[in-house]
Amino acid sequence: MVADPPPPRDGRHPSRRRRAPPERHARPPAASRSPHRRAHARGPFRGAQPIRSGNRRVRGSGGVHVSGPLEGLRVVEICDELGQYAGKLLADMGANVVKIEPPEGSSARRVGPFVNDEPGPNRSLNFWYHNTNKRSAVLDLEGSESDRELARALIAGADIFLEALEPGRPAALGLDYDTLAPANPALIHCALTPFGQDGPWAHYRVSDLVALAAGGPMNMNGYDPEDAPGAPPIHGKGDQAYNTGAHFAVMGILTALLGRDASGEGQYIDCSMHEALSSATEVGLPHWLYTKTNITRQTGRHAAVIRTEPWIHRARDGKDVLVFNIGRSAESWGKLKRWMQSHGFGANFDEERFDDPMARQAARGTAEAKEIFAEVTRFVAALDAEDVYRGSQACGLPWGTVRSPDEAVDDPHLHDRGHFVATTGEGLEGEALMPGAPYVLSASPWELRRPAPKLGEHTDEVLAELRAPTPE
Structure with missing residues (x-):
C-alpha cells in the first residue's frame, strides 16, 4: 500500500479508471437460477429482499451498492491472518461478508505496517488490504453464551461459514457443522486450519514462516553457493503461506457451491494449509516422488536436480x-x-x-x-x-x-488497466493505493464498495438485520 499515488496520466486518478461494462443480458427465468442465488430469499441474516440483477442496494449489505459474480451470497467469517484473504476474495466479488471479531479485535489488526508507524486496531495497512468490502461485528464468543447464540443465528441465515479456529474449538463454542447444519442444511462450512482437523499435527502451532518451511516451498527458495555460501532456505514474504491456504479454501467453497446447485445440500470443507502448500512445491515434490532425488536451491531461478546457468544478469545501469x-x-x-x-x-x-x-x-x-x-x-x-x-x-x-516495489507501483501498464484502487482509513490524510481486482470480469465486475471495517463498526447494523422480521 502506498500513500502517495503517482500523478494521473489523463486527468483521471488511475484507480478511478473503469471500463464501460458490456450490455447485460436479460435476467433468466426463476427456474433456471442457481439454488444458492434463489436461497437468498431466506434473507441475509433474516431480512433480505429478492435479488435483482445489476448494481443494487441489498438489505443486509449496509445500504451500499452491491455487484459482482457472488452478489447475494452471505458469508460469516471468523478468521485472523489465516483465512482473512479468503473472506476478502469472496467479499470483493460481491458476497456479503460479516467478520465476527472478539472485543479486542482480530489478531490481524496487530500486524504492521501501521499508518505513520502508530499501532492501533484500525491503523494496520496489512489488515486494510485483507479485509476490504467486509463488515465487522464484535461478539464475545469466548465469554458470552448470548453472543454465541447470536453467532449461530447469523450462520443460520448464511450461505457460507468460513472459520480458522483451532480444531475442536468450534464444537466447544457450539459452532461446529453438526450443530449448525440442522438449522441450515444448505450451509457450506469451510474450516481452514494449519494442518487439518485430524492427524498427529492437527493441534500444532504455526506461523506463515513455519508453514512455508513445513509444507516444502521454503526449501525451494535460496541462493547459489557462490552468491551466499552456506545460506539457509529463504522465507518468501507477503503472507504466502496464509494466502495460499486461503486460495485453496476459496476453490473448495466455490466447488461446494456448484455441488449445492446440483443437490441443494451444503457440506463441510476441511481445508489444510499444510496440504495446500505441499501442492505448491513446483518440481520439488514430483522429483522426490518419482526419482527419490532432492532439488538444489538456486539464485533467482527454479530449483533443480542439477545446477543450471544463472538467469539474473546485471545491466549497465545497475539494474x-x-x-x-x-x-x-x-x-x-x-x-x-x-x-x-x-x-x-x-x-x-x-x-x-x-x-x-x-x-x-x-x-x-x-x-x-x-x-x-x-x-x-x-x-x-x-x-x-x-x-x-x-x-x-x-x-x-x-x-x-527485476523491479523494486516503487517501480511496480508506478508501472504504467498496471495503471492503464486500472489495477490499483484508492482506499481510506484512520490516521491517513487523503488516500492510499492498494492492489485491486485480481481478475477482470466483463459482466459482473470487481468493485471496492467499502474500505476495511473499523473494529465493531457494523455490530449494531448486523444485529438489527438479524432481529428484523423476515419478509413473506
Missing part, C-alpha cells in the same frame, strides 16, 4: 534482468542472434554447432550453452535494463527487469 528461455525454437534463436550481433556480440553464434536447440538449452551441460550464457551476460552488461527488456520482448523472449 537486474531475468533472462529465460534462450533459443528453444529456431525462430526465437534467429531473432536473438541478430539482435545481439547488431550490438557487436555473438558473432560465433552462426556456427553450425549452435543450430541444435538441445545444445543451446540451459541445464544440458553443453559447451554451447555455457558460451551462450557467458555472451548474454556481457551483452546485458552493455545495455540499460529497460533496453534489454524491450529488445527481448521484440524478439518474443520472456525476459524482464
